[in-house]
Amino acid sequence: MPASENTVRLTTAQAIIRWLVNQYIEIDGTRMRLCGGGFGIFGHGNVTCLGEALHNVRDELPLYRGQNETSMGFAAAGYAKQWLRQRFMFCTASAGPGTANLLTAAGLAHANRLPMLMLCGDTFVTRLPDPVLQQMENFYDPTLGVNDAFRPCSRYWDRICHPAQVIQSLPAAIATMLDPADCGPAFIALPQDVQGWTYDYPAEFFAERVHRIRRQSPDAAEIADAAAAIRAAERPVIVAGGGVQYSRAVAELTAFAERHRIPVVETIAGRANMRATHELNTGPIGVTGSNSANAVAGKADVILAVGTRLQDFTTGSWTAFAGDARIVSINAARHDAGKHMALPVVGDARLSLAALDAALDYTAPEAWVRFAREERRDWDAYVARNVAPGNRPNSYAQAIGIVNDLCHPRDRVVAAAGGLPAEVTANWRTLETGTVDVEFGFSCMGYEIAGAWGARIAQMEREPDRDTITFCGDGSYLMLNSDLYSSVLSRKKLIVLVLDNGGFAVINKLQNNTGNESFNNLLSDCPTIPEPFGVDFVAHAASMGAAAEKVDTPAELAEAFKRAKRSDKSYVIVMDVDAYEGWTTEGHAWWEVGTPNVTDSESVRKAHEEQEAGRAGQRRGI
Numbered sequence: 001m002p003a004s005e006n007t008v009r010l011t012t013a014q015a016i017i018r019w020l021v022n023q024y025i026e027i028d029g030t031r032m033r034l035c036g037g038g039f040g041i042f043g044h045g046n047v048t049c050l051g052e053a054l055h056n057v058r059d060e061l062p063l064y065r066g067q068n069e070t071s072m073g074f075a076a077a078g079y080a081k082q083w084l085r086q087r088f089m090f091c092t093a094s095a096g097p098g099t100a101n102l103l104t105a106a107g108l109a110h111a112n113r114l115p116m117l118m119l120c121g122d123t124f125v126t127r128l129p130d131p132v133l134q135q136m137e138n139f140y141d142p143t144l145g146v147n148d149a150f151r152p153c154s155r156y157w158d159r160i161c162h163p164a165q166v167i168q169s170l171p172a173a174i175a176t177m178l179d180p181a182d183c184g185p186a187f188i189a190l191p192q193d194v195q196g197w198t199y200d201y202p203a204e205f206f207a208e209r210v211h212r213i214r215r216q217s218p219d220a221a222e223i224a225d226a227a228a229a230i231r232a233a234e235r236p237v238i239v240a241g242g243g244v245q246y247s248r249a250v251a252e253l254t255a256f257a258e259r260h261r262i263p264v265v266e267t268i269a270g271r272a273n274m275r276a277t278h279e280l281n282t283g284p285i286g287v288t289g290s291n292s293a294n295a296v297a298g299k300a301d302v303i304l305a306v307g308t309r310l311q312d313f314t315t316g317s318w319t320a321f322a323g324d325a326r327i328v329s330i331n332a333a334r335h336d337a338g339k340h341m342a343l344p345v346v347g348d349a350r351l352s353l354a355a356l357d358a359a360l361d362y363t364a365p366e367a368w369v370r371f372a373r374e375e376r377r378d379w380d381a382y383v384a385r386n387v388a389p390g391n392r393p394n395s396y397a398q399a400i401g402i403v404n405d406l407c408h409p410r411d412r413v414v415a416a417a418g419g420l421p422a423e424v425t426a427n428w429r430t431l432e433t434g435t436v437d438v439e440f441g442f443s444c445m446g447y448e449i450a451g452a453w454g455a456r457i458a459q460m461e462r463e464p465d466r467d468t469i470t471f472c473g474d475g476s477y478l479m480l481n482s483d484l485y486s487s488v489l490s491r492k493k494l495i496v497l498v499l500d501n502g503g504f505a506v507i508n509k510l511q512n513n514t515g516n517e518s519f520n521n522l523l524s525d526c527p528t529i530p531e532p533f534g535v536d537f538v539a540h541a542a543s544m545g546a547a548a549e550k551v552d553t554p555a556e557l558a559e560a561f562k563r564a565k566r567s568d569k570s571y572v573i574v575m576d577v578d579a580y581e582g583w584t585t586e587g588h589a590w591w592e593v594g595t596p597n598v599t600d601s602e603s604v605r606k607a608h609e610e611q612e613a614g615r616a617g618q619r620r621g622i
Contacts, residue, residue, distance in 0.1 A: 005203075006202065006203055006204075007200040007201060007202055007203060008200070008201055008203050008206070009198050009199070009200050009201075010198065010199065010201055011049060011053070011163070011195065011196050011197065011198050012049075012160060012163040012166060012190070012194050012195050012196070012197055012198075012199070013049040013050040013052065013053040013190070013195040013196070014052075014053040014056075015163065015166055015199070015201050015205075015206075016050075016053070016119065016166055016170065016188075016190075017050070017053040017054055017056070017057055017061065018053075018057075018206050019166070019170050019205065019206055020034075020035050020061065020090070020170075021033070021035075021057050021060045021061060022206055022207065022208045022209065023035060023174060023208075023209055023211060024208060024209065024210045024211065025086060025087065025210065025211045025212070025213075026210055026212070027086050027087075031210060032087065033060070033061075033087075034087060034088070034174070034211055035061060035087070035088060035089065035090060035117070036062075036079060036083070036087050036088070036089050036457070036458065036461070037061045037062035037063060037064065037089055037090075038054070038061060038062075038063050038064070038089055038090040038091060038092060038119075039063070039064045039065075039066045039072035039073075039075055039076055039089060039090075039091045039092075039454075040054070040063050040064070040065060040066065040072070040091070040092040040093075041065065041066050041067075041068075041069055041072065041092075041093055041094065041098055042092075042094065043093070043094025043095065043096075043098050043121065044094060044095070044121075044133065044192070045093075045094035045095030045096065045098070045099075045120075045121020045122065045134070045192055046092050046093065046094050046095075046119070046120070046121040046190070046195070047094070048192075048195075048196070049190075049192070049195035049196045050092055050119060050121075050190065050195055054092075064457070064486065064490060065486075065489075066091075066483070066486060067482035067483060067485060067486055068101065068450075068480065068482050068483075069091070069093045069098050069099070069101035069102045069105075070101045070102065070104050070105050070446065070450075070480065071105075071446065071449075071450035071453075071480050071482060071483045071486075072091045072093075072102070072105070072450070073091050073102045073104070073105020073106060073108070073109065073116060073118075074105050074108065074444065074446065074447045074450035074451045074454065074480075074483075075089070075450045075451060075453045075454030075457070075483060075486075076088070076089040076090070076091050076105070076109070076116045076454055077105065077108055077109050077112065077114050077116060077439075077447070077451060077454065078414070078437065078447070078450070078451030078452060078453065078454030078455040078458075079454035079455065079457055079458045080109075080114045080115050080116060080454075081112075081114060081437050081451075081455065082412065082437075082454070082455040082458035082459055082462075083458050083462075084245055084246050084248065084434075085113075085114065085115055085178075085180075085183055085213075085246050086213065087458070088115040088116055088117060088177055089116065089117075089454065089457075090116075090117040090118070090119055091105070091116065091117070091118050091119070092118075092119045092120065093118070093120050093121065094120075094121045094134075095120070095121035095122055095123060095132075095134055095135070095146075095192065096121075096133070096134025096135065096136070096146060097134060098120075098121070099118075099120040099121060099122075099146055099147060100146050100149070102118055102120065102150075103149060103150065103153065104444060105444075106118065106150055106153045106154060106185045106187065107153045107442050107444075108439070108441070108442040108444050108447065109184060109185040110153045110154065110155065110184045110185055110442075111441040111442040112242075112269070112439070112441035112442065113183045113184055113242075113246075113309075113333075114183065114184065114185070115177035115178065115183055115184070115185070115186075116177075116185040116186070117173060117177065117185075117186050117188070118150070118154075118185060118186065118187045118188065119188055119190060120147060120150075120187065120188070120189055120190065121190055121191075121192060121195075122145065122147050122159065122189040122190055122191040122192065123135050123145055123191060123192070124191055124192055124193045125161050125191045125193055125194050126193055127142065130142075132192075147159065147187070147189040150187040151187075153185070154184070154185050154186060154187040155176050155177070155182055155183065155184030155185060155186060156172060156173045156176040156177075156184075156185075156186040156187070157186075157187045157188075157189075158172075158173070158187070158188050158189065159188075159189040159191070160188060160189065160190055160191065160194055161191065161194060162194065162197075162199075163194065163197050163198065163199035163201075164199055164201075167201070167202070167205055169188060170188075173186035173188060174186075174211065178211055178213050178214070179214060180213065180214060180215075180216070180243075180246065180247065180332035180333070180348065181216070181332045181333040181334065181346075182333070214348075215247070215348040215350065215351055216332055216346070216347045216348050216351070217347055217348070217351050217355070218330070218345050218346065218347030218348075218351060218352040218355050218356075219345075219346065219347070220355075222343070222344060222345045222346065222347075223345060223352070223355045223356055223359050224359060225343050226304075226328045226330075226343055226345050226356055226359075227356060227359040227360045227362075229302055229326050229328050229343055230260075230302055230304060230328065230356075230360060230362055231360065231361075231362050232302070233300075233301055233302035233326075233362075233364070234301055234365060234368065235299055235300045235301045235302070235364075235365075235368050236260075236262045236263075236300060236301070236302040236303075236304060236364055236368075237262065237263050237264070237265060237282070237296050237297055237300040237302075237303055237304070237372075238253070238256075238257055238262050238263070238264045238265070238304045238305075238306060239265055239266075239267060239270075239285060239297070239303055239304065239305040239306065239308055239310075239314070240253055240264050240265070240266050240267065240270045240273040240274070240306055240307070240308070241267045241269055241270040241305065241306060241307040241308025241309070241314075242267065242269030242270050242307060242308070243270075243306065243307020243308065243331060243332065243349055244270055244273050244306055244307045244349055245270070245272075245273060245307075245433075245434055246307065246349075247307065247332070247348050247349035247350045248350065249306075249307075249348075249349040249350035249353060250273055250274075250433050250434065252349075252350050252353045252354060253273060253274075253306060253349070253353060254274060254278070254280075255357075256353045256356070256357050257280045258280065259357065259363075260357075260360060260362050260363055260364060261280075261363050261364045261366070261369050262280070262304070262364050262369075263280050263282040263296050263364075263368070263369060263372035263373075264278075264280050264281055264282060265282050265283060265284065265285040265289075265293035265296060265297060266281070266283070266284050266285065266293070267284070267285060267286070267308050267311070267314045268284070268286070268288065268311075268313060268314065268421065268425050268438050268440045268441075269308070269438070269440075269441060270307070270308065271284060271424075271425060271428070271430065271436040271438055272430045272432070272433050272434055272435050272436040273433060274430065274433065275430050275431065275432065275433065276380075276429035276430045276431070279373060280369070280372070281376070281430075282296050282372045282373075282375065282376050283375075283376055283379050283587075284425045284426060284587075285297055285314060285320060285589075286313045286314045286315065286316055286320055286589050287312070287313045287316055287317075287422075287588055287589050287590075287591040288313060288421065288422035288425045288426055288440075288587070288588070289425070289426065289587050289588070289589060290376075290379045290426060290586075290587040291375065291378065291379050291382070291586050291587050292372070292375035292376040292378065292379035293379075293587075294316070294320060294587065294589050295375045296371070296372045296375060297320045297321055298320065298321065298322060299322070299371075300321065300322065300325055301322070301324075301325055301326065302325065302326045302327075302328065303321055303325055303326070303327045303328065304328045304330070305327060305328065305329040305330065305331075305342065306330045306331075306349055306352075306353065307330065307331060307332075307349045308329075308331070308336070309331075309333075309336045309339070310329075310336070310339050310340065311440075311441070312591065312592065313440060313591070315589075315619075316589025316590050316591065317589075317590060317591055317592035317618060318340065318618050318619040319589060319590045319614065319615075319617040319618050319619070320589045321619060323617070323619055323620075326343070327340060327341070327342035327343065328342060328343045328345065329342035329343070329344055329345065330345045330347065330349055330352045330353070330356075331344070331345075331346065331349075332346070332347065332348055332349070333346075334346050340619060379586075379587070380429075382586055382587075383426070383427050383429070386401075386427060386584055386586075387400060387401025387402075387404070387427055388401065389401075389402075389553070389554035389555060392581065392582065393577070393578035393581045393582050394553070394554065394575055394576060394577045394578060394582065395577055395578060395581070395582025395583070396419060396420055396423040396471075396499055396577055396582065396583075396584075397423055397427050397582060397584055398554045398557075398582070399471070399497060399499055399554070399557060399575060399577070400423055400424055400427045400428055400471070401427065402554055402557050402558050402561060403469060403471075403497065403561060404427075404428055404429055404431075405558075406558060406561050406562065406565070407431070407467070407469060407561075407565075408466055408467065409431035409432040409435070410431075410432050410435060410463055410466045411435065411466050411467045411468070411469055412435055412436075412437065412452075412455055412456075412459055412466065412467070412468045412469065413428065413435060413436050413437065413469050413470075413471070414437045414438075414439075414447075414448060414451055414452040414455060414468065414469070414470040414471070415437075415438050415439070415448065415470070415471045416438070416439035416440070416443070416444055416445065416446075416447035416448050416451065416476070417439070417440075417443045417444055417445040417446075417447065417448075417476060418445060418473045418475060418476055418504065418505075418506045418507075419473065419501075419505060419506030419509070419583070420448075420471045420472070420473055420499070421438045421439065421440045421443075422506070422584070423471075423583075423584055424436070424438055424471060425438055425440075426584045426587050427584060437451065437455060439451060445475065445476045445479045445480070446476055446479045446480030447476075447480075448470045448471065448472040448473075448476050448477075448496075449470060449472060449476075449477070449480065449481055449483050449484050449487075449494065449496060450480060450483040451470075452468050452469075452470035452487075452494050452496075453483045453486055453487045453490075453492060453494065455468050456468040456487065456492040456493065456494055457490075457492055460492060467493070467495055467565065468493075468494055468495070469494075469495045469497070470494060470495070470496050470497070471497050471499065472496055472497065472498050472499070473498075473499055473500075473501065473504075473505070473506075474498060474499070474500040474501065474502065474503070474534075474535070474537070475503060475504045475505075477498050477537065478535065481540070481544075482544075484496065484541060484544050484546055484570060484572070485544035485545065487546075487570045488544060488545035488546055488569060488570050489545070491569070492570075493567070493568065493569055493570050493571070494570045494571075495561070495564045495565070495570075495571050495573070496541070496546075496570065496571070496572045496573070497557075497572075497573050497575070498537050498541075498572060498573070498574045498575075499575055499576075499577045500534065500535075500537065500574060500575070500576050500577065501522075501576070501577045501578065501579040502522050502523050502524060502532075502534065502579050503521050503522035503523045503524070503525075503526075503579070504521040504522070505521070505522060505579040505580075507521045508521035508522050508525070508579065509580075509583065510593070513607070514593065514595050514604065514607045514608075514611070515595075515601060515603035515604035515605070515606060515607030515608070516601075516603075516604060516607075522579055537550070537572065537574045538550050538572070538574055541572035541574075545569070545570075546569065546570040546571060546572050547564075547567050547569060547570070547571045547572070548571070548572040548573075548574070549563075549572075549573060549574070550573075550574040550575070551573060551574070551575050552575070552576075556575075557573060557575055560573045561573065590614035590615075590617070590618075592611075592614075592615070592618070593611070595607060595608040595611050595612075596608060
């Protein structure tokens, strides 16, 4: 039966893609397509139907061919971060292992509250050909499969069993991804037969629509309670999280801090909320933070947490704040606003700061502000010494300092997992707001290059003359490097610093710091490796089309970085760093890790006792 004038007959796959093409968002007065395109690897579970639909809109929704599904998801996350969650990318993978490879990326997007749409192949609804290639059979429930593993790490999950279901499912998925309180990945399972089934869709379903991101106004009573708590403070501090940037409230946060003279400390996700030179920027807080921020946080009697989920690296496993300090938490998500018996202000950061500002006639004592400023001055002096080249082994900090000195203020810096995110968080001096992406929410090795590729795609849509710079350890490079090739193929230039310390050195450091002997982390300490040898990262990068060179000293690194800046394609700089010396030793809050309660090792027993002693300052709360 043919479609009527008010309907259009399409396959399920065609309907999904046509609907996505017609979704828009207005950003800074400019209407843009909400979905920036996608990352795809085709297989039998998505190529024949979804691939056909995507081919027809390849100009409107550019499809980047990934090399690995996990890295595709990381790239989508990097893209969403660069766009401050205002735009997203989709990922499509085939049924079975292709989809399963996206699971880690879904976890990263969920932990970091990032929008990402996954359109993944599935088995047949009819079950007539079961078991099909790559199907994971569940003996007691035939409806369960690999795709069901995404339920706990998706904010929205659906399986399309009839073409009409996309009429409800797609708007619900988009609404979730754009909701500041519920933002995260959306997963839509697409059975192979259903993808090709047809339906007479209402034509109006495909009308162009401009979306807006909701700004939730705070409750007046919650603002009044927050204002009363701050008004009574003698030593207030603002903990600025990533939500400040996502709500585009950087200017409002700065103005609020300036008017009320309240020191600001930054979380890992909130790095680059303020320039390093701002007098109220007291530094990064927590396990990978600064002496200055941790000193201020430890003495504060009121903590105003803005846009942070208060992860353990921020709170020092809840030892960073005094036990009797009052927490006021501004967050769009109720779940985060009420953590640890905080006074919650559930609402958009920008609107909430404005409302709190209007309700607050208060200025922090000048002695408190001076204390914070002096602590930050001392920390800056330490960082200057820490990053300076000298007569000592090469270190992460030295490489960070060189890049910091030579990069453009608007260049984007990316780091993830291992020792580099901690070193970047502690040592990087923010030149411009919104320029740092340290992925420590899910702490995923492999995000460094893939996430940077996604960020670069977004950056070229906004600031094509700037660079995306990623710091990568040898372990992370070996784990997931294939999107260096993707960046060359797609002409999305990256500058990649591969800092080689001979294995998983930061975990070796944790191993040693808890009294254990080095074992199975550094290549030289793996009993199953008879003759360790290093990888020729320059040759490897060059084989994927990137320009590459190895340097021996920080001075050589500086000259190589200048060449990388001038290059018109991805550029890899390799430098060996010491696995044992050169770590940033200051600025660390206590961090709870499990240590053996019973052991034959005296060093492990002693380390366990020292670890448990740190628990004395841990806040009790829910």
